[in-house]
Amino acid sequence: MRQDISGETVAVHLSALGVPVVLRASGDRSADLARAFESAWEWCLDGPPGEHSDADSVVIEAFLDKDGEAVRIAQGQGLTASTSTEELMHWLTPLVTTRAITSRASSLLMMHACVVSDPVSGASVVLIGPSGAGKTTLARTLGTEFGYVTDECAALRDDHTIVPFPKPLSLVTGDAAGIKEQVSPAALGLRRPHAIPRAVAVLYLDRRADAPASPALTAARNVQALGLLCPQVSFVGARPEPLKRIVSLLDACGGLQTVSYREAADLVEIVGGLMEDSSSTTVPTRQGGAS
Amino acid sequence: MKVRRVPWVDEHVEGGESAVLVGDQVFVLSELATTILAAIGESTVELADVATVLGEAFGPPPEGSDLVAATESAVRELSDQGLLTYPL
Numbered sequence: 419m420r421q422d423i424s425g426e427t428v429a430v431h432l433s434a435l436g437v438p439v440v441l442r443a444s445g446d447r448s449a450d451l452a453r454a455f456e457s458a459w460e461w462c463l464d465g466p467p468g469e470h471s472d473a474d475s476v477v478i479e480a481f482l483d484k485d486g487e488a489v490r491i492a493q494g495q496g497l498t499a500s501t502s503t504e505e506l507m508h509w510l511t512p513l514v515t516t517r518a519i520t521s522r523a524s525s526l527l528m529m530h531a532c533v534v535s536d537p538v539s540g541a542s543v544v545l546i547g548p549s550g551a552g553k554t555t556l557a558r559t560l561g562t563e564f565g566y567v568t569d570e571c572a573a574l575r576d577d578h579t580i581v582p583f584p585k586p587l588s589l590v591t592g593d594a595a596g597i598k599e600q601v602s603p604a605a606l607g608l609r610r611p612h613a614i615p616r617a618v619a620v621l622y623l624d625r626r627a628d629a630p631a632s633p634a635l636t637a638a639r640n641v642q643a644l645g646l647l648c649p650q651v652s653f654v655g656a657r658p659e660p661l662k663r664i665v666s667l668l669d670a671c672g673g674l675q676t677v678s679y680r681e682a683a684d685l686v687e688i689v690g691g692l693m694e695d696s697s698s699t700t701v702p703t704r705q706g707g708a709s
Numbered sequence: 710m711k712v713r714r715v716p717w718v719d720e721h722v723e724g725g726e727s728a729v730l731v732g733d734q735v736f737v738l739s740e741l742a743t744t745i746l747a748a749i750g751e752s753t754v755e756l757a758d759v760a761t762v763l764g765e766a767f768g769p770p771p772e773g774s775d776l777v778a779a780t781e782s783a784v785r786e787l788s789d790q791g792l793l794t795y796p797l
Contacts, residue, residue, distance in 0.1 A: 639723065639724065639726075640721065640723050640728075641721065641723050641724070641726045641727060641728045641737055642737060644721060644728035644735055644737065645728060645735055645736075645737035648728075648730065648733075648734075648735035649735070653733075654718075654730065654733050654735075655718045655730060655732060655733050658719075659719050660718065660719050660730060661718075661719040661720065661721040661728060661730055661735075662719065662721065665721055
């Protein structure tokens with residue numbers, strides 16, 4: 419949702435992890451920035467409402483201008499500023515993500531993870547790993563088969579449902595400066611889930627060239643799992659009893675499994691199988707119809 | 710000499726082993742280390758008392774080694790890792 423504040427400043431509103439975020443774009447190319455931001459964050463423009471009050475809103479000031487001197491002045495004033503839309507978008511994605519995660523530190527269990535879900539049932543597989551483990555590549559591949567929930571942050575409530583965070587995917591373009599292109603999930607042909615995502619399996623990613631041709635799953639004991647997962651949890655000590663919350667999640671999902679694999683496409687079958695397994699073990703419930 | 714645990718955020722014990730969160734760092738501990746932490750609990754404890762608990766749990770140390778000395782070695786290792794304060 420876009421709102422003109424003045425001739426030069428444009429506001430774009432979105433929901434990141436349930437946190438209202440306002441991008442205030444200024445500079446002589448503010449409209450270009452607002453348009454690019456709106457397009458890349460398309461699936462977050464009408465995100466889950468009602469989990470946060472307006473008092474918790476995050477405001478991000480960004481400045482896009484043709485004049486390099488004006489940009490330097492804006493940077494001196496603390497604004498995220500550039501003469502390049504691509505560069506600014508590259509900076510804004512982690513900025514929005516970090517601010518949203520920080521805002522939800524006391525209310526959600528958040529882990530570095532890609533999440534995909536069955537678009538109809540909501541059964542979701544959480545694929546956890548540090549930077550470089552292949553989360554974005556997995557999201558891009560698995561998100562065309564299943565529903566794309568996030569490529570960055572699995573945000574879990576205590577009932578193991580997940581707050582979707584379908585942010586743009588940051589794609590390597592070969593740019594010498596390391597600028598990654600911010601692409602909306604829709605532009606990549608990813609599927610949008612229509613059910614509330616709920617974790618049914620938790621995998622720890624171990625991508626390596628010498629992995630078996632057919633991906634191998636190895637179960638981890640909960641104590642070992644905590645050693646793997648805690649470094650991937652944002653603000654791990656921000657809530658009471660974090661280890662017990664993680665163990666509760668693992669117990670509900672059949673424990674942590676490490677998956678050794680080579681290519682993202684190798685995981686399609688395994689991930690689909692985990693979603694199916696969860697639906698086959700769910701006891702159907704009958705609604706309504708008094709007998 | 711006495712020993713005590715540093716404040717911890719949370720811990721999970723399963724199958725004799727444990728994971729302990731101190732600050733934002735997690736430690737995965739063996740049965741021996743888990744038993745030492747359990748023996749200390751939230752108190753300040755004499756090293757000899759910890760040794761007694763270890764002796765009861767794991768039996769006497771190998772021939773030629775001393776139970777209290779072996780306990781002190783393990784306690785110092787956990788202290789170096791930042792899980793215990795020793796000596797007090």
